[in-house]
Amino acid sequence: MLLPRSGLAKFARYLAAVIVAASSATIASAQTADTILFNGKILTVDRDFSVQQALAIENGRIVATGPSADMKRLAGDKARLVDLGGRTVIPGLTDGHIHGIRAALTFGTEVNWIGVPTLKDALEKIRATAKTQKPGSWIVVAGGWTEEQFAEKRRPIPSEVAAIAPDNPVYIQHLYDWLLLTPKAIEALNIRSDADVTPGGKLELDAADKPTGVINANGNALGKIFDKLPKPTMEQQLDGSKKFFREMNSLGITGIVDGGGVSMYPASYQAVFKLWRDKQLTVRVAYHLCSPKPGSELADVQNLTQLLPPGFGDSMLHFNGPGEILIWADWTDGDITPDGKAKLAEFLRWAASKGYTIQLHWNPDRTVHDLIDVVEDINKDYPVRDLRWTVLHLYNASEDSLKRMKSLGLIWGVQDGLYFGGERLQREVGVDQARLMPRIATAMKLGLTVAGGTDAHRVSSYNPFVSLQWYLDGTTIGGTKTRGDEEAPSRQQALEMYTRNSAFMANDDDKRGTLEPGKFADLAVLSADYLTAPVSDIGKIRSVLTMVGGKVVHAAEPFTELALGPDR
CATH class of the missing domain: 2.30.40.10 (Urease, subunit C, domain 1)
Known part of the structure; x- marks a missing residue:
């Protein structure tokens, strides 16, 4: 028949x-x-x-x-x-956007407030550290916390911190907007007026017009202040890096895409390079580079990448391209100037001509059309679809912006920043608008590749299960549900964001990201069933066995x- x-x-x-x-x-x-x-x-x-x-x-x-x-x-x-x-x-799991190399450098010498439930407990960690530190040595909390996680719902005040660590300069950073310095810290950093913390910073003054120790600032200003702190020795950097990557392993992380960023210089990569050379890395690292200073970004990156062709490295560490900050003068948290747009276009055209993958920090949807216009123009000469360019953050992306991104093959990297800032978002845009942020479900229906990550550790927790829980329920660390369920991914989709999609972002999807024959045996055995555990308990999941390439880490x-x- x-x-x-x-x-x-x-x-x-x-x-x-x-x-x-x-x-x-x-x-x-x-x-x-x-x-x-x-x-x-x-x-x-x-x-x-x-x-x-x-x-x-x-x-x-x-x-x-x-x-x-x-x-x-x-x-x-x-x-x-x-x-x-x-x-x-x-x-x-692969964190698709994390400042892991930077976090690792100081992980062994910092006080970690990530996940600490009360301010009392957080201050006790300062007190305990002060008892073991030499007088005059620094105590640093570099971020990853917010007052919403504390039962007291408030930040520390300088006097109470100085009282428990009277002999040590103390630096406590909140996300990228606030800094507390004790009197010894202010003295050591020689901060006397706003001129010492500008551009982007302002001292809080008391009734006598003297600095209280609180500085309200943006990321650039805080980065410059942080750079003045004593640097850990190479031995401390190596120790901190090992500890941080093992911490990642305990959370099921087997890979990261590192975004470069503030306070990252060529010397900042030497510890991770040494671990790589010595075959002591326990996570796979795909790293990005940005210019360490404003004004000569393209020339600097061109110089830095002369010996870094696309994909340079091996299965444990490779160069993934320029990012996340390409043009310092226009950090794209607000409006971009015509001059900034021209510089960005020049930079991206060069990256496309070289075949580089890029990550790009961009926040407001009202200006992302400037970026997409530039990419559309470049796409006429250098098809970008296969370059895996990623737009990071952009929590308020409109459906129209997502459609344009999809047409160009751009990836959307969505981190869990609103897990820490959802209440503030509601105050800024209103409850109804906040329900749509970010439009993860819409993006997936359009066929956009959406990758997960944390942007840790200064602005958020590095815990991937906290991030996965937030993708699913849209509830902040303070318990406020800000995003509506209509924009939530399914459990399968959320896991794909942190596995196959983030591996795709790292140009490694042919090697890892799924448990299929031929791929690396990178896996995590979980303490609870991700598919059936109550959503509110997903953030509590840990790995009880993690393997990288079949080796127990x-x-x-x-x-x-x-x-x-x-x-x-």
Whole structure:
């Protein structure tokens, strides 16, 4: 019996699928796996979001996934068999926009207020640190907290901080808008007037017109003040970097896309480079570079990248392109001047001609048309669709802006900044407008690639599960639900933002981001089931076993014994 043309096409597709499946089974059966994870709920995050019981690993890559019995048959004589006990496994998470290299440099010497529930507890951490520090040594809280997380709902005041650390200069930064300095800190930094904290900063004065120790400032001003603090030694930078990346591993993070940014200079990368050379990195790093100073951005980046072609590096660390701040004079938090637009166009045209991926910080939707106009013009000469250019932040993106971004193949990097600033957003734009910010569901319906991340650690927590929870429920750290459910992604979509989509942003989607045969065995075994746990509990999830390339980089109960093997 002859089949119609449509029937022949369907049969051909079916036959091809059978051949591929048989070929895959033959290849898998010929493999000898060195690690088998079985009796679990493995979220592969493949195109069908299939769920498997087990997976087999050989030489750091996934050989196959499927039923536990089938995967066990692939085990070699000396294979490590890990009973998951029904636990959920996800692809290792990749933070698509984080200032991780910068955070790592000082992680071992800073006081961390991320997730601390009360101001009393936060101040106790200052007190405890002061007891162990030498007089005159700095105590630094570099960000990642907000008063909304504290039960007291207030920020510290200079007098109470000075009282618990009288012999140490103390620096406490709130996001990128506020700074507290104790008297010893003001003296050490020689700050006497607004001229010492400008442009962008203003001293708060008391009734006698003397500085209180509080400085209201923007990111540029705070960055300049932060740069005056004593720098950790290289030994401290290496120690802090190891600790920070292990902290990431405990949260299921196996990769980051680092955005460069404020206070990042060529010397700032030396610690991560050394860990890379010494094969001590436990996260995969895709990093961006920006000019360290305003006025000569393009020339500086052209010079810095002469020996950094697109993709330079290896599977553990590679250069991903310029970003996130391309033109310092127009940091695109407000209106961009004609001169700034011309400089941005020149920079982006050069990046396109070289085939570089870029990340670009842009906040207001009312001006993003200037950026899109520039990209559309460049696209006539240098197609940008395959360059994976990313627009970061842009929480109030309109549907029209998202459509234009989609037409150019731009990626939208959405961080969880409004988890910390949702209440302020409601005051600024009103409750109804805030319900639409950010339009994640709309962007996904349009087919836009939306990638997840945190922008940590100065402006937010680096915890990816906090970010995932916020994507799903739109509720701030203070408990206010600001975004409506109509713009929420599904659980599957949110996980894709932090896995396959962020790996795509890093130009690594052919190597990681899903748990499919041939890809790196980057994965996290979770403390709770991401798909079924109450949304309000997702932020509490941790990894109990994290692997990068099949090597154990983090292990907690009941897998602690795996941390004692040669992989550690």
